[in-house]
Amino acid sequence: MMASTQMPRPVPAGVSSLATGVRGGTEGPAVEFRNIDIAYGKFVAVRDFSLAIDKGSFVTLLGPSGCGKTTILRAIAGLVGISAGEISIGGRRIDGIPIYKRNIGLVFQNYALFPHKTVFDNVAFGLKYRNVPKPEIRQRVTEALEMVRLPGSEKKLPSQLSGGQQQRIALARAIVFQPEVLLLDEPLSALDANMREEMRVEIKKIQKATGITALFVTHDQDEALAMSDRIVVMNSGVMEQTGTPHAVYEQPETRFVASFLGKANLLSGTMTGVAGGRATVELPDARKVTVATDASPAKGAAVTLVLRPQKLAVGAPAGADLVGTVTSASYLGSSVLYEIDSGGSVLHAANLIEGRPFEEGETVGISLPASGVVLLDADGRRLR
Ligand SMILES: Nc1ncnc2c1ncn2[C@@H]1O[C@H](COP(=O)(O)OP(=O)(O)O)[C@@H](O)[C@H]1O
Numbered sequence: 001m002m003a004s005t006q007m008p009r010p011v012p013a014g015v016s017s018l019a020t021g022v023r024g025g026t027e028g029p030a031v032e033f034r035n036i037d038i039a040y041g042k043f044v045a046v047r048d049f050s051l052a053i054d055k056g057s058f059v060t061l062l063g064p065s066g067c068g069k070t071t072i073l074r075a076i077a078g079l080v081g082i083s084a085g086e087i088s089i090g091g092r093r094i095d096g097i098p099i100y101k102r103n104i105g106l107v108f109q110n111y112a113l114f115p116h117k118t119v120f121d122n123v124a125f126g127l128k129y130r131n132v133p134k135p136e137i138r139q140r141v142t143e144a145l146e147m148v149r150l151p152g153s154e155k156k157l158p159s160q161l162s163g164g165q166q167q168r169i170a171l172a173r174a175i176v177f178q179p180e181v182l183l184l185d186e187p188l189s190a191l192d193a194n195m196r197e198e199m200r201v202e203i204k205k206i207q208k209a210t211g212i213t214a215l216f217v218t219h220d221q222d223e224a225l226a227m228s229d230r231i232v233v234m235n236s237g238v239m240e241q242t243g244t245p246h247a248v249y250e251q252p253e254t255r256f257v258a259s260f261l262g263k264a265n266l267l268s269g270t271m272t273g274v275a276g277g278r279a280t281v282e283l284p285d286a287r288k289v290t291v292a293t294d295a296s297p298a299k300g301a302a303v304t305l306v307l308r309p310q311k312l313a314v315g316a317p318a319g320a321d322l323v324g325t326v327t328s329a330s331y332l333g334s335s336v337l338y339e340i341d342s343g344g345s346v347l348h349a350a351n352l353i354e355g356r357p358f359e360e361g362e363t364v365g366i367s368l369p370a371s372g373v374v375l376l377d378a379d380g381r382r383l384r
């Protein structure tokens with residue numbers, strides 16, 4: 001894919017060349033998967049996967065290790081074949097397009113730079129293969145290094161740079177030839193926590209500034225929530241749900257999504273009645289709670305309430321929906337995380353601090369959210 005013969009597009013005066021080639025063009029999604037299967041021998045690693053990625057958007061494949069994220073990126077790059085369905089880039093099916101002509105930028109966790117080449121030569125690599133004239137190579141490399149905030153580092157060797165800086169160079173190398181799509185496979189996972197958060201912001205800024213379409217892979221839910229226009233939650237080779245970070249977090253369609261994406265309190269019980277947008281559920285210890293929900297399951301149905309920690313308001317016991325004992329209180333300055341034993345189940349609550357936080361051993365009340373509680377059925381699917 002480094003050897004495309006595609007010529008660089010003209011650059012209008014005053015506009016960074018990095019910001020042009022990837023915008024506009026034909027209508028339709030930048031990348032589209034239609035019902036693809038990907039198999040390694042007899043093992044089907046990805047099954048019936050369909051997704052359309054809008055031009056210029058930042059989409060994240062999120063899921064646990066082994067769920068098929070890397071396999072999907074490899075299929076776009078042409079490193080693994082698909083056994084069913086089709087993939088299009090910019091409206092063209094890629095089946096017949098040789099790997100080197102797929103105009104794709106790659107940044108992988110361990111996508112090492114050439115250790116004996118300078119930063120300039122590393123970044124210029126894809127351009128030299130494309131027969132870009134020398135003065136333009138210089139200009140584009142300069143711009144790409146400015147974009148990743150490492151201007152003037154042309155003569156350095158990778159070994160003279162930190163891990164985070166090396167990843168920036170890898171990013172510069174991937175965007176310098178204006179790929180139609182940028183694939184990022186866990187690019188931050190080798191970095192320490194501080195650097196990781198800094199690079200999240202950085203990558204997002206660069207993606208927006210260049211207008212490049214990005215498909216990002218991570219198993220880190222915080223990373224996915226913080227960076228994405230849209231998240232695709234994967235589990236065992238199958239897409240569980242796709243939507244904005246807010247939608248997948250607040251409105252999980254399955255038990256897997258609810259528990260994988262952040263902490264969720266999952267309270268199981270039996271429906272005893274629904275009326276006027278409020279459902280009453282009997283918990284195993286015979287306590288009844290009434291929650292505000294759009295779902296209307298049948299009486300007697302087994303259901304699970306999905307309650308996000310920050311939606312549980314901890315306060316005085318009187319008049320609360322549930323009462324319990326604080327078993328752990330972690331003070332975080334602006335907020336406090338509680339573990340509360342309520343009738344034998346542990347509930348997690350995250351509250352902003354107003355006044356004094358509650359302490360271990362205190363009896364507290366928990367108020368349930370005033371709207372939008374998601375209910376799951378016995379199979380773990382969201383009830384409507
Ligand atoms: N070359 C391969 N041969 C056989 N199985 C593979 C190969 N690569 C990956 N797999 C399997 O395919 C599944 C998906 O792998 P992968 O896409 O790497 O997952 P992820 O990136 O989400 O961690 C895993 O079960 C993995 O063991």
Ligand SMILES: [Mg+2]
Binds near residue numbers: 066069070071
């Ligand atoms: Mg992977």
